[in-house]
Each structure stands twice: as structure tokens, then as C-alpha cells.
Amino acid sequence: MSRFICRMANTVPGGSRLTSWFDGHRERCLRCQADAARLRGVSRDLGGLEGEMLSAPGGLHTQVMATLPPQDASNPRRPLLMRVIARWATGIGVAVATLAAVVGRRARRRV
Amino acid sequence: MISRRVQVDEQALIALAKEGDADAFGELVWRYRDTVYTLAVRLVGPDLAADVAQEALIRAWRAMPRFRGEAALGTWLHRITVNTAWTMRKRAARHETQQLDEAVFDQAVDHATSPEKAGEMIEVRAGLRSAIERLSPGQRAVLVLRDVYGWSHAEVARELGITHTTAKVRLHRARKRVRVLLEEQS
Numbered sequence: 001m002s003r004f005i006c007r008m009a010n011t012v013p014g015g016s017r018l019t020s021w022f023d024g025h026r027e028r029c030l031r032c033q034a035d036a037a038r039l040r041g042v043s044r045d046l047g048g049l050e051g052e053m054l055s056a057p058g059g060l061h062t063q064v065m066a067t068l069p070p071q072d073a074s075n076p077r078r079p080l081l082m083r084v085i086a087r088w089a090t091g092i093g094v095a096v097a098t099l100a101a102v103v104g105r106r107a108r109r110r111v
Numbered sequence: 112m113i114s115r116r117v118q119v120d121e122q123a124l125i126a127l128a129k130e131g132d133a134d135a136f137g138e139l140v141w142r143y144r145d146t147v148y149t150l151a152v153r154l155v156g157p158d159l160a161a162d163v164a165q166e167a168l169i170r171a172w173r174a175m176p177r178f179r180g181e182a183a184l185g186t187w188l189h190r191i192t193v194n195t196a197w198t199m200r201k202r203a204a205r206h207e208t209q210q211l212d213e214a215v216f217d218q219a220v221d222h223a224t225s226p227e228k229a230g231e232m233i234e235v236r237a238g239l240r241s242a243i244e245r246l247s248p249g250q251r252a253v254l255v256l257r258d259v260y261g262w263s264h265a266e267v268a269r270e271l272g273i274t275h276t277t278a279k280v281r282l283h284r285a286r287k288r289v290r291v292l293l294e295e296q297s
Contacts, residue, residue: 010287012280039286042293045235046258049153052236056148057161064144064168065137076167076174077194077270 006031125184129175136172139184144168146185147192153243153255154196167195193256193270200248242292249273250285257282 009022009032026032121142127135147167151160171191178187243251252271256262257278262270268278 012283038290042286042290043258045239046254046289047261048232049236049239049259050261052149053145054149054152056144056164060144060148060161060164060168061137061140064140064165064172065133067165067169068133068136068172069169070173071131071176072173073176074170074173075177076170076191 002029003031005029006035010035121184122180125175125178125180128172129178131175133172136175140168143185143188147188150189150192150255150260151196153259154193154252155199155248156244159199163192163196163199166199167192170195189260190270193252197252197271238293238296239289241296242289245292246285246288250281250288253278253281254285254289258286 005025006029009025009029012019012022026036121139124135124139128139144164148160148164151163151167154160155163167188171188174191178184182190243254246254249271253267256267256270257264264275264278264282267273267282268275271278273281
């Protein structure tokens with residue numbers, strides 16, 4: 001049973017109201033504490049990668065400078081929600097246009 | 112003193128770039144190309160990283176007049192790179208199974224490492240990179256931004272367009288998966 005609770009506790013991140021019971025378990029359980037320590041070790045090792053720097057391809061600078069468009073002060077971080085809305089709007093537009101074309105053709109045939 | 116001069120130089124370059132001076136922006140690109148490229152490699156792998164870095168730097172140029180200097184230029188460029196990588200992730204998904212080219216990382220330079228620990232760290236890092244490669248794009252992005260670059264959960268959630276809770280859950284799962292993969296390797 002205890003092992004099952006440990007598994008449950010380890011499938012959810014801590015810190016939220018919903019998981020407060022598991023947080024209490026994690027504070028008491030040695031197995032969970034050992035598990036958390038291993039995860040912290042992974043996290044610490046990953047932090048060491050920050051100092052690692054790769055060299056950009058030689059042509060990157062030239063390519064960027066050769067393709068600079070005019071500045072337009074556009075939002076460089078396109079909101080993801082807007083992209084979803086744009087995609088849906090495009091889809092609906094295409095569907096409406098197709099429907100209009102079909103209806104128009106049928107109407108012409110009847111005439 | 113030198114650092115302050117570089118900082119002042121950078122502010123001058125930013126001011127010129129905001130006014131449309133391409134040469135000043137070119138100097139900034141030269142200074143930040145490696146950091147932007149490194150982040151791109153970590154997010155999408157080496158095949159697509161050059162495209163992501165190029166697109167991110169072009170977006171930065173277009174948006175330079177909007178840059179208000181509230182964050183450091185490097186931070187701003189990182190955010191643009193993350194957004195670019197994330198919006199290009201469908202293309203990235205096609206490369207999901209690619210193996211990161213070890214040669215790309217062999218040239219990695221770490222100025223903070225002492226020679227004694229270099230061998231051990233190379234091994235640890237190779238294991239970590241291999242494990243990161245095998246994560247899903249969503250888990251990889253959250254793990255890299257939070258654990259490698261030290262972003263807050265709120266920043267990660269905002270830049271990836273996900274909720275705070277989703278970011279935390281993905282991070283938790285990603286760390287667990289990396290740990291399992293590292294244990295398998297050893």
C-alpha cells in the first residue's frame with residue numbers, strides 16, 4: 001500500500017492545493033525523499049549545461065544580414081492564441097468560399 | 112571596467128539598431144549568435160536550429176523599435192528564440208527522432224570548467240543530452256527552459272502558451288523520464 005502511495009505521490013508535482021496530501025506524505029516518506037533527491041540531482045546536472053556554448057554555423061551571420069526585411073515593430077513573439085484563431089479563421093473562410101461556390105454553381109444550373 | 116564599456120557599447124548599438132542601423136544590428140547578431148543558436152539546438156535539435164536562429168534574429172530586427180530595454184537584450188532574444196522554435200515545432204516534430212550530432216557538441220566550449228573535472232563532466236553531459244533528445248518536444252522545451260536556463264514556471268508557461276500547472280506537470284514528468292533514461296544508460 002505504501003509503495004502504491006509513493007507511486008501516486010511521484011506522478012504529480014508538489015506545491016498545489018490538490019496535491020497537499022501527497023506533499024505531506026513526501027515529507028514523511030524516506031523512499032519519496034530519496035526519489036526527490038535523485039530528481040534534484042538531475043535538475044542540478046542539467047543546470048550545468050547552461051555554461052556550455054555551441055558555435056553557430058559560419059554562415060548564420062551572413063544569412064541573417066542578407067535577408068533583413070524592413071523594420072516594422074511587429075510583435076516578435078507571436079501570441080500562440082492568435083495563431084490558433086488565425087488558423088481557424090482561415091479554415092472557416094475556405095469552407096465558406098467552397099460552400100458559396102457550390103451553391104452558386106447549383107443556382108446557375110437551375111436558371 | 113571592460114565589462115561596463117562593453118555594456119555601454121551594447122546600449123549604443125541597441126539605440127542605433129532601433130533606429131534602423133543594420134551595421135549596429137549586425138554587431139549585435141555577431142555577439143549573440145552563439146547563445147541564440149545553442150538555445151535553438153537544445154529546443155529543436157541541430158538540423159532545424161540554424162533555421163530557428165536565423166528566423167529569431169530576423170524577427171528581432173523587425174521588432175527592434177519595440178525593444179524597451181526592460182530586460183537584457185540576451186533575455187529578449189532568448190524569448191524570441193523560444194517563441195520561434197515553438198511556432199516552428201511542427202517542422203521540428205519531423206526531426207524528432209533524429210540523433211543529435213555528437214560532433215556538434217564536441218566543439219562546445221565551457222569556460223567555467225576546470226580541466227580535472229572535464230572528463231567526468233563530458234560523460235555526464237553526453238548522458239543528459241542523449242536523455243533530453245528522447246523527450247517529447249513539449250517536455251524538452253519545459254525542461255530546457257526551467258532546468259538549464261533557470262526560467263521561472265510563470266515565464267515558461269507564458270512563452271510556451273501553456274498553463275502554470277501544465278508547465279509544472281510537464282517538468283515533473285520530464286525530470287522523471289530523464290532520470291529513468293540516465294539509469295538505463297548506466
